[in-house]
Amino acid sequence: MINLVWLKRDIRVSDHRPLYEAANNGKPTLILYVIEPDYWQLEDTSKRQFQFIKESLLSLSKQLQCIGASLTVRKGDVVEILEKVHLHAAISNLYCHQETGNPWTYERDKRVIAWCKSKQVNYQEYQQQAVFRGHVNRDKWHHVAEKWLQAAVFPTPTHIHTLLQHHNGLKLLDVYPADDNNEARTPQQGGLEAANKTRDSFFHHRINEYLYGISSPVKSTTSSSRLSPYLAYGVLSLRQVLQQAQALPVTSKRNKSGFLSRLYWHSHFVQKLESEPRYAEQAVHNSLIDMRANEFNESCYLRWSSGDTGVPFIDACMRMLIQTGWINFRMRAMLMAYSSYHLWLDWQKPAARLATLFVDYEPGIHYPQVQMQSGTTGINPFRIYNPVTQGLKYDPDGHFIRRYIPELDHVPDNYLHTPWLYAGLKDDLYAPPEKHPDDAAKIAREKISSFYKQHLDKGETGRVISTHASRKRATRRRNKSNTMSKNQLKLF
Numbered sequence: 298m299i300n301l302v303w304l305k306r307d308i309r310v311s312d313h314r315p316l317y318e319a320a321n322n323g324k325p326t327l328i329l330y331v332i333e334p335d336y337w338q339l340e341d342t343s344k345r346q347f348q349f350i351k352e353s354l355l356s357l358s359k360q361l362q363c364i365g366a367s368l369t370v371r372k373g374d375v376v377e378i379l380e381k382v383h384l385h386a387a388i389s390n391l392y393c394h395q396e397t398g399n400p401w402t403y404e405r406d407k408r409v410i411a412w413c414k415s416k417q418v419n420y421q422e423y424q425q426q427a428v429f430r431g432h433v434n435r436d437k438w439h440h441v442a443e444k445w446l447q448a449a450v451f452p453t454p455t456h457i458h459t460l461l462q463h464h465n466g467l468k469l470l471d472v473y474p475a476d477d478n479n480e481a482r483t484p485q486q487g488g489l490e491a492a493n494k495t496r497d498s499f500f501h502h503r504i505n506e507y508l509y510g511i512s513s514p515v516k517s518t519t520s521s522s523r524l525s526p527y528l529a530y531g532v533l534s535l536r537q538v539l540q541q542a543q544a545l546p547v548t549s550k551r552n553k554s555g556f557l558s559r560l561y562w563h564s565h566f567v568q569k570l571e572s573e574p575r576y577a578e579q580a581v582h583n584s585l586i587d588m589r590a591n592e593f594n595e596s597c598y599l600r601w602s603s604g605d606t607g608v609p610f611i612d613a614c615m616r617m618l619i620q621t622g623w624i625n626f627r628m629r630a631m632l633m634a635y636s637s638y639h640l641w642l643d644w645q646k647p648a649a650r651l652a653t654l655f656v657d658y659e660p661g662i663h664y665p666q667v668q669m670q671s672g673t674t675g676i677n678p679f680r681i682y683n684p685v686t687q688g689l690k691y692d693p694d695g696h697f698i699r700r701y702i703p704e705l706d707h708v709p710d711n712y713l714h715t716p717w718l719y720a721g722l723k724d725d726l727y728a729p730p731e732k733h734p735d736d737a738a739k740i741a742r743e744k745i746s747s748f749y750k751q752h753l754d755k756g757e758t759g760r761v762i763s764t765h766a767s768r769k770r771a772t773r774r775r776n777k778s779n780t781m782s783k784n785q786l787k788l789f
């Protein structure tokens with residue numbers, strides 16, 4: 298009888314409860330990662346994410362060797378692979394982490410649980426974020442989340458009695474099982490070494506510029522922590538990073554607490570998708586499901602998705618994302634809002650496109666953010682950014698635009714943010730936008746107001762708020778002197 302540790306978005310040894318439990322019960326243990334071809338065919342997955350996972354698994358394999366264990370990789374349907382393993386060596390315990398993923402992984406997990414039940418395999422699933430299954434009372438969420446995040450981390454096992462396989466299957470990682478070819482030219486590297494380097498440089502130096510650079514797509518590349526892909530695939534444990542950050546003796550308290558707030562937001566957002574999985578498929582507010590239905594303009598979508606809308610700051614942001622696999626929060630919000638308001642595109646297809654471009658794709662953050670930026674939650678419906686004003690503010694000298702849009706080389710600086718006003722624009726090189734951004738924003742405002750007036754059910758808005766919104770005021774009254782809770786006050 299063996300243990301099986303099934304790895305998903307938890308590619309690490311430290312603060313890893315499934316590995317810890319397996320090591321403690323002394324049975325031979327198979328540590329398994331399954332490349333699931335059907336998953337990699339989905340609209341929201343891509344080769345750049347696979348590449349990051351591959352690098353992280355190769356790094357994990359070395360870490361496991363240091364504690365006498367080994368990683369096994371297999372390719373196929375998880376249930377079929379479990380079945381094969383079980384025939385070869387009976388599985389007594391299957392340990393894994395709870396995953397809040399997309400609808401496909403949710404269904405896959407249900408099949409695994411059903412298989413375990415049918416084979417009388419003891420299925421043990423543990424939390425790896427402050428995200429709770431079943432009914433969650435949002436009034437109490439921050440208390441339980443805080444308790445979980447402050448609990449002691451699980452120590453790295455010093456030895457795991459490993460089950461040796463004929464072949465470890467690491468070579469399978471050389472072949473990406475889909476054909477999207479969506480790679481980033483200069484992505485962040487996966488693996489623990491890169492994760493530690495990124496974290497240490499942030500904790501020891503870059504954190505002091507954190508809030509100063511946070512909104513700029515240029516400054517934030519170094520001032521933001523850049524930990525997102527390591528947290529998304531569990532190369533680092535969120536709880537461990539949070540506790541390490543709390544212990545930092547940094548000079549600027551504002552920067553430190555700004556960063557800590559965002560680590561809390563992580564679980565706050567993932568909890569939304571966990572509590573209401575349809576966030577990934579349908580407008581979370583029932584009245585707003587059809588707000589943009591039957592109006593999808595494919596050519597606008599294609600121009601947006603390749604960074605060719607004709608609005609330079611939008612296009613430069615999109616092209617940076619295509620090239621690097623990362624962009625800062627504000628620009629993610631602006632890109633999403635531009636597609637939803639100015640281009641009036643229903644959010645699903647743009648959301649999938651962005652997901653495939655993010656190396657750090659985390660469904661639990663992504664879909665709730667997408668819906669918030671698209672006005673489909675029924676709360677703060679007008680998240681409309683003026684892309685020209687944003688450009689002038691965050692790229693006043695135009696270096697960022699020039700870097701990503703060489704077709705604008707012939708356009709003088711004073712027209713760089715609005716090239717459609719320049720009489721000499723070579724529009725065969727860089728076509729102007731289909732609608733002037735101001736006109737498009739005005740039309741969107743009118744459409745939203747009119748749709749809200751006609752269709753918005755306020756009772757449903759109340760339901761969305763009570764299920765998903767943060768408890769800002771209540772928390773402030775109850776915890777005036779509690780610094781940890783102050784970090785949660787900024788949740789939205």
Ligand SMILES: Cc1cc2nc3c(=O)[nH]c(=O)nc-3n(C[C@H](O)[C@H](O)[C@H](O)COP(=O)(O)OP(=O)(O)OC[C@H]3O[C@@H](n4cnc5c(N)ncnc54)[C@H](O)[C@@H]3O)c2cc1C
Pocket residue numbers: 521522523524525526528529556559560562563564566624625626627629630633655657658659660662663666667670
């Ligand atoms: C439309 C849209 C989609 C997004 N999709 C993703 C996604 O797929 N994966 C992802 O990790 N983040 C996503 N974000 C949130 C945010 O933009 C990124 O987490 C952040 O830019 C990552 O860079 P960083 O690690 O340097 O962040 P930092 O500012 O250093 O923050 C530290 C960590 O806190 C968490 N975090 C930061 N901002 C947020 C936020 N607004 N909400 C929830 N958690 C946050 C992340 O885990 C991040 O790594 C999205 C935001 C928007 C507007």
